[in-house]
Amino acid sequence: MSVVLLTGMSGTGKSTLLKHLKDDGNVTVDLDYGGWMIYHDDSGEYILDVARVIELIRSRSEENIFLAGTAVNQGQIYPYLDAVVTLTAPLHVMKERIMQRTDNPFGRSDSEWRKIVQDKEDFEALIIKGSDLTIDTTQPVTDTIDEIYRYIK
Known part of the structure; x- marks a missing residue:
């Protein structure tokens, strides 16, 4: 089975894809929620809780796992992944999606x-440079x- 990180800027469709992938019977984790990110005092940013991931x-190990999120330290989990997929969209599309989401x-x-x-x-x-797709x-x-x-x- 595969472990895949879906990454990209806000509004590129990470959460929407997770919902569909979950409906297909995959394990999905939105890294923005549930304590997967921790506040890093030195940088003032949220970073991935690498050990937890x-x-x-x-x-x-026997199931497809789709993770979704973007963090400055996400490269630390790359050795444990089968694929890193970067999602992109033009700014006007991202903005429209952000304004419509509930x-x-x-x-x-x-x-x-x-x-x-x-x-x-x-x-x-x-992010694209470090991606597989x-x-x-x-x-x-x-x-x-x-x-x-x-x-x-």
């Missing part, structure tokens, strides 16, 4: 939106899922 991966208000304020835009500019190319999520969700499944099989 590795423990999860090791405990579920389960996560992040990105709606001007300051949060500016951070998303800056992060896309500063980090997206670096990059998918433009302006296509239908089912096409994105099919592309992921084709890659991991």
